Amino acid sequence: MNIGAVSEATGLPAKTIRYYESIGLVEPAERSTGNYRLYGERDILTLRFIERARRLGFSLKEVKELMALWHDRQRASADVRRLAESQMRRIDERLTKLTEMRRTLQHLIEQCHGDRRPDCPILDELAHERIE
Amino acid sequence: MNIGAVSEATGLPAKTIRYYESIGLVEPAERSTGNYRLYGERDILTLRFIERARRLGFSLKEVKELMALWHDRQRASADVRRLAESQMRRIDERLTKLTEMRRTLQHLIEQCHGDRRPDCPILDELAHERIE
DNA sequence: GCAGACCTGCCAGTATACTGTAAGGTTTGC
DNA sequence: GCAAACCTTACAGTATACTGGCAGGTCTGC
Numbered sequence: 001m002n003i004g005a006v007s008e009a010t011g012l013p014a015k016t017i018r019y020y021e022s023i024g025l026v027e028p029a030e031r032s033t034g035n036y037r038l039y040g041e042r043d044i045l046t047l048r049f050i051e052r053a054r055r056l057g058f059s060l061k062e063v064k065e066l067m068a069l070w071h072d073r074q075r076a077s078a079d080v081r082r083l084a085e086s087q088m089r090r091i092d093e094r095l096t097k098l099t100e101m102r103r104t105l106q107h108l109i110e111q112c113h114g115d116r117r118p119d120c121p122i123l124d125e126l127a128h129e130r131i132e
Numbered sequence: 133m134n135i136g137a138v139s140e141a142t143g144l145p146a147k148t149i150r151y152y153e154s155i156g157l158v159e160p161a162e163r164s165t166g167n168y169r170l171y172g173e174r175d176i177l178t179l180r181f182i183e184r185a186r187r188l189g190f191s192l193k194e195v196k197e198l199m200a201l202w203h204d205r206q207r208a209s210a211d212v213r214r215l216a217e218s219q220m221r222r223i224d225e226r227l228t229k230l231t232e233m234r235r236t237l238q239h240l241i242e243q244c245h246g247d248r249r250p251d252c253p254i255l256d257e258l259a260h261e262r263i264e
Numbered sequence: 265g266c267a268g269a270c271c272t273g274c275c276a277g278t279a280t281a282c283t284g285t286a287a288g289g290t291t292t293g294c
Numbered sequence: 295g296c297a298a299a300c301c302t303t304a305c306a307g308t309a310t311a312c313t314g315g316c317a318g319g320t321c322t323g324c
Contacts, residue, residue, distance in 0.1 A: 034290045052258050057233050080254050081246035091234045101189050102223045114213035122212045166320045
């Protein structure tokens, strides 16, 4: 399989696949006589693994760790769980922050009549620090 | 006031204040004979405005728009509200995505016993696409 | 008059994960 | 045999918002 077919199969742009190789996230692919990268089923599985982990918000660094654990038959599931929990905490932190931002914004928007008149509590609050 | 005092008063690093000036977000400050930037009360208010808008997640580009509206006595509050609502939508999108990620992760973590045994549903799911 | 804090400009680097582009070689199908 | 599609490397650029570091000038207090 050429990189185009793999791109198709995994949903990852060819460029991204090469990038993953360049940073050592995946092993360098075999090459054809014309120097094209050649892939097999296992490579597809690996790239799909990466794609799914990325969708769950793991950084490339963590994806690398997850892959190491994946390939380590001696791994403790606790190690994997630890990574997942750490990712979960980061998500929770972001959720907390976003929720708080949303709450304040919602509050401000409700106060603003939003018509042609110039007076606007949103600007007032930004200007005078009375944000709730 | 020198930039250090302003930094103190606003909570923004001096470097950041200079940066804001360099990108035209704030007017160039007056200068002392020794070429130091000089600030007054109004500058503090402006920088605080920026800092609060940033805390609400507005991009610098939007902060610039908000400031233009702030200074425009002819503004319609609807314009301000529109900016706030657009920011709110972005926050909601991120919240939706994060919540979904969290749900999947939570589900995976619950399945994983997290001990010394190597078998781990988290890796299994990443490897075989059965993510819920 | 001098140490130490504070300031200056400027360029480059940080973080993260790609993405674009140019110039050129390879393969495939008709 | 030739065009179109596909592939190659390498370098630079994108996005966002700063942050670091350097060499050197300025201000303050004793």
